[in-house]
Amino acid sequence: MERFELLRKLEGMHTAETAAEALSLGRQSALNLLSKLKKEGYVKTKGGGKQKRLYRVSAKKQRTRNRGMFDVINKYSPMKLAPWYDHQVHGNYGPEEALIDALETQSFRVILASMKLFNHITDWPKLYRLSREKGCWQKVGALYDVARLYFKVRKMPARYRQHKFLREKFLIKKYPTEEPVFYAIEKMWNVSIPFKEGDIRKAAS
């Protein structure tokens, strides 16, 4: 059977038994074939040991991934995101970089979920440098102060607070602050906070 036809028949999730049945082969022959396809990159496995081993077969090669913004946020935030594109970073990538990328998306859910990253910021100078490069330190500071009201976060060194921001910015374009509880933060950083308290509670649970 041609490789492509074979993959077409097998595409989807299988156990050794269902793969054998689909191809009208014996169990051991099916396992040998799955192992060969795995080496070629068409099969990813799950389970094994006490659990039943599952084989995910695809007609396309399943490349190994590097982690990206969605992976970092989903690792640390209880509010999970469904990525609408595959973001991968080849190089150093941690919560500091993910936070900056999250702010750049201008997406309500992504920014909301990224607030949990403040508890995992270990390198404040790096976060400061990166955000100054992208011109978004003002937004990072405002988001930090919002996060601090609701979650446990790591402390931001006081020296990063000593700025005056003349230009008004929005976390999300044209969404003004509506919650009175955020007025003080808006005033301090000159950044509008689009969230409602209920949104943030949702992100926390």
Added chain:
Amino acid sequence: MILYEEQMELFALIGKNISRDIECYAFGGTAMMFYGYKDETKDIDLVFDEEAAKREFIKALERLGYEKTSALNIYAPEKLKDKHAPAMYRREDSRFDIFSRKIFKTILSPKMKEDVYAVHDFKHKHNLRLKVLRKEHIVMLKAVTERKNDFDDIRTIAEKEKSFDWQYLTDEAIWHYRHGDKWVLLDVEKMMRELKQHIFIEKKYLKQLYDAHG
């Protein structure tokens, strides 16, 4: 031929050789490798939205020993007369086809820019951001570029991809036609007709193309 792993190493190396952040869009065989449709490609097709980013990328290529080469025998002669034909750089058996804003007559549409399949960041001192176009855009651009093997690549995508969105492709082709690319409908229609001999494509998509052409 460039293998997937070699391509990733090459991008990482270019990322180390740039002196500012760069963003570009990958299509053609490069994009197909990111999807996992194939393992090797003859050339790396990139389109830049910003001229300065393109210049910086070319500088990095030249630093790595790539030299400008002719597009003769690769693209059809009438395509090469187009002012948006690619700049081509070669080193041994790897080649970059670099476009600026337009792939011949086809512009980078808002949907191409927003609705990408993947974003790969090659971070070093500066960031090389590679946005991989959606499969429907890859097919449309392959229909437009009409090089050797382009039809085989289109067939591979259409056959391997269960969720290929023909309506999306049709809408995009019509959008490009209405924004000045007078050839795109003919190219896509020709490609669909040929493809119909191998896979099932609903008639309504061809009808939409004919209606748009008037």
